[in-house]
Amino acid sequence: DADVTQTPRNRITKTGKRIMLECSQTKGHDRMYWYRQDPGLGLRLIYYSFDVKDINKGEISDGYSVSRQAQAKFSLSLESAIPNQTALYFCATRSGVSYNEQFFGPGTRLTVL
Amino acid sequence: AQSVSQHNHHVILSEAASLELGCNYSYGGTVNLFWYVQYPGQHLQLLLKYFSGDPLVKGIKGFEAEFIKSKFSFNLRKPSVQWSDTAEYFCAVNAGYNQGGKLIFGQGTELSVKP
Numbered sequence: 534d535a536d537v538t539q540t541p542r543n544r545i546t547k548t549g550k551r552i553m554l555e556c557s558q559t560k561g562h563d564r565m566y567w568y569r570q571d572p573g574l575g576l577r578l579i580y581y582s583f584d585v586k587d588i589n590k591g592e593i594s595d596g597y598s599v600s601r602q603a604q605a606k607f608s609l610s611l612e613s614a615i616p617n618q619t620a621l622y623f624c625a626t627r628s629g630v631s632y633n634e635q636f637f638g639p640g641t642r643l644t645v646l
Numbered sequence: 647a648q649s650v651s652q653h654n655h656h657v658i659l660s661e662a663a664s665l666e667l668g669c670n671y672s673y674g675g676t677v678n679l680f681w682y683v684q685y686p687g688q689h690l691q692l693l694l695k696y697f698s699g700d701p702l703v704k705g706i707k708g709f710e711a712e713f714i715k716s717k718f719s720f721n722l723r724k725p726s727v728q729w730s731d732t733a734e735y736f737c738a739v740n741a742g743y744n745q746g747g748k749l750i751f752g753q754g755t756e757l758s759v760k761p
Contacts, residue, residue, distance in 0.1 A: 537689075564747050566747075566748070566749075568751075573655065573753055573754070574753060575650075575652075575736060575751035575752050575753045575754045576690075576736065576738075576749075576751040577751070578748055578749070578750075581747075581748060591748070623689065623690065625690075627747045629747070634680060634692045634695055635747070635749060637682075637689045637690040637691075638689055639688070639689045640689055
């Protein structure tokens with residue numbers, strides 16, 4: 534079973550719709566991250582969370598919000614989707630115990646028409 | 647602000663050719679460095695990482711990278727590529743003790759290996 538899962542894997546929506554992307558992990562990590570990937574831009578950090586009560590903005594948080602419902606769950610919401618939010622979205626987790634790598638989910642491909 | 651630059655956006659090689667992908671970062675303090683690979687349609691996987699010690703780091707699948715502090719570089723190398731190495735490669739930096747484990751990614755380098 535995958536350690537980091539994302540749902541849905543693909544989503545097509547229309548401008549103005551509210552969308553939620555979900556991420557779950559079984560690694561027991563306390564730190565979770567949301568990135569978006571755009572061609573030629575690499576991955577950019579949207580939001581990150583150290584634990585349920587600690588949410589932080591990343592470099593491109595405008596237009597997004599997040600919810601850390603439990604240690605294992607971290608959701609990303611687009612309150613009113615716009616076409617330039619069309620991208621591949623990745624969730625990642627990391628142990629906070631030491632400097633370790635991040636583990637990524639399979640990604641959600643979101644298309645906003 | 648910290649940044650990571652990958653010099654090559656798209657590299658095309660024939661099988662058995664040697665590979666070197668450039669990565670430079672801008673941060674003067676202690677850094678942790680990573681190379682991730684993304685195979686077509688898949689999520690990012692860690693190739694190798696550097697935290698301290700020997701600046702020549704060996705990773706999975708025959709990849710290695712060398713940390714040169716004076717050049718702010720962490721270039722990825724492989725002596726002989728295979729068709730299965732076709733993927734996108736990302737260099738990333740985790741800079742600073744209080745950065746919460748945030749990674750700053752380069753733009754990515756797409757590697758195409760011709761059989």
